[in-house]
Amino acid sequence: MCGIVGYIGRNDAKEILLKGLEKLEYRGYDSAGIAVQNNEGIHVFKEKGRIADLRSVVDDNVLGNTGIGHTRWATHGVPSKVNAHPHQSTTERLTLVHNGVIENYSILKREYLEGVQLKSETDTEVIVQLLEKFVNEGNSVEDAFRQTLTLLKGSYAIALLDKENDETIFVAKNKSPLLVGLGEEFNVVASDAMAMLQVTDQFVELMDKEMVIVTKEKVTIKTLEGTVVERDPYTAELDASDIEKGTYPHYMLKEIDEQPAVMRKIVQSYRNDDGSLSVDEDIIGAMNEADRIYIIAAGTSYHAGLVGKQFIEKMAKIPVEVHVASEFSYNMPILSEKPLFIFISQSGETADSRAVLVQIKEFGYKALTVTNVPGSTLSREADYTLLLHAGPEIAVASTKAYTAQLAVLAILASVTAASKGIEIDFDLTQELGIVANAMDVLCDAKEEFEEIARNFLSTTRNCFFIGRALDYYVGLEGSLKLKEISYIQAEGFAGGELKHGTIALIEEGTPIIAISTQEHVNLSIRGNVKEVVARGANPCIISMKGLNEEEDSFVLPEVHELLTPLVSVVPLQLISYYAALHRDCDVDKPRNLAKSVTVE
Secondary structure, three states, X not given: OOEEEEEEOOOOHHHHHHHHHHXXXXXXXXXXXXXXXXOOEEEEEEEEOOHHHHHHHOOOOOOOOEEEEEEEOOOOOOOOOOOOOOEEOOOOOEEXXXXXXXXXXXXXXXXXXXXXXXXXXXXHHHHHHHHHHHHHOOOOHHHHHHHHHHHOOEOEEEEEEEOOEEEEEEEEEEEOOOEEEEOOOOEEEEOOHHHHXXXXXXXXXXXXXXXXXXOOOOEEEEEOOOOEEOOOOEEOOOOOOOHHHOOXXXXXXXXXXXXXXXXXXXXXXXXXXOOOEOOOHHHHHHHHHOOEEEEEEOOHHHHHHXXXXXXXXXXXXXOEXXXXXXXXXXXXXXXXXXXXXXXXXXXXOOHHHHHHHHHHHHOOOEEEEEEOOOOOHHHHHOOEEEEOXXXXXXXXXXXXXXXXXXXXXXXXXXXXXXXXXXXXXXXXXXXXXHHHHHHHHHHOOHHHHHXXXXXXXXXOOEEEEEEOOHHHHHHHHHHHHHHHHHOXXXXXXXXHHHHHOHHHHOOOOOEEEEEEOOHHHHHHHHHHHHHHHOOOOEEEEEEEOOOOOXXXXXXXXXXOHHHHHHHHHHHHHHHHHHHHHHOOOOOOOOOOOOOOOOOO
């Protein structure tokens, strides 16, 4: 996810901005930039690549006490210096940075900016050009900002500079995180408090559809209607034991929100300079030599393996079996002649999986570990490792590691297919970018998922998840998340299996969460929903855009059909989170569970 920093005060802004951006590097990005303002004007420096690349183009002789900065992951337009933020209006009077997605940017461009020559391919530039249009019509910058914000549809966090006013940063947010930090004779702006802990631990939280006037002496928060809002700051009390949680109330919520950034980080980690995806040649060789792949995993990782089987079989055309590690160890099936074992484990320390690894190594079979922890036992003892690059996952209920596992398995399948000369009908790099954007949208819809949790799960003692094909596997993961942290007895079923016994458990008001993202089974799963509704069930249907119907509870942004599990699981994670929250459960540390299962 993109990052924003801003500073206004008595010191030179450059180094504060650059250090702030460095704190946001973990989010994943492809370009960066800063704008420094002084009495001579606004000086913009931006560059494709790392913060180190940006540092190399920043003019040390330019001094200024006001500035904004940004790290960008490409959404609208390719990664490039031109598309990097900050963006400026035609006259260069106005300069801004922006996180989020403006859904109606093309409509705004067509209706308001006819004849305006845009330099970039971004939705962001439309905002700054629209601002200048309203200023040119006689409005103050503040009024033009307010007028522009009322026209924007989508998510945004914005920091704006005006060349004719070097004593103010204009700020606004909607659905994208943004904070204002307070200091003595200075104030700062940041999309994450971590970015500005270098200068202050006092922060003011901003709410959706608020705009802020930030000077070095004062912070004024207003609604879009112009009403001034008073809000006390809070202290970001972060130390070595909880610094990774930042200002989130729970690690789980933070880790759910990190998933878009993880998707981008994974693509970044497995992408060559030419833009193609790449996996170690020895791993691809082992994939191609195998006549059958055996995925060994437990819990959430097992559910990831079920989806990974579909990726590998559909893309790379290699048969795959998925096994629960604890069962495989004691009940090994007849193996093929040239098997390859893939062990999936967030921690790389799962005892059940290691027991299988020890057994198959005795037989001389090759093993690949997919893990989040380099140097872990499963990584050390396997022949090969693929890292998830998800960053530390602290919450017991796995979220970002699960979607990272899916993304890495998809990349493995895609690269293997390419090595075999098999063409797939989509660009995985591009599609994972679309997935990341869809995740951003879903993470911004927390209020809707909290409402679903309140309406369907506040008092229930049980819940069923149903789906078909890939949606069935996602339902298994959704049910696991719910039972793990809310202690609601939850089960996931293939839709067609309901009438083979489970439908006997349906009572008046029993919540049924149905997932529909696969066109070829859409009508079938909706038929299953009607079957349970006829027995008194309370249905919550989560569907993909294009398959949605009027009664659906939530419609997912559209992504490639094969990659829907990466997106459809996010609502289930958030619904589970809020169900647990409303039941006063310990979200991060559910009873009887541990993050890393190191005993059988």
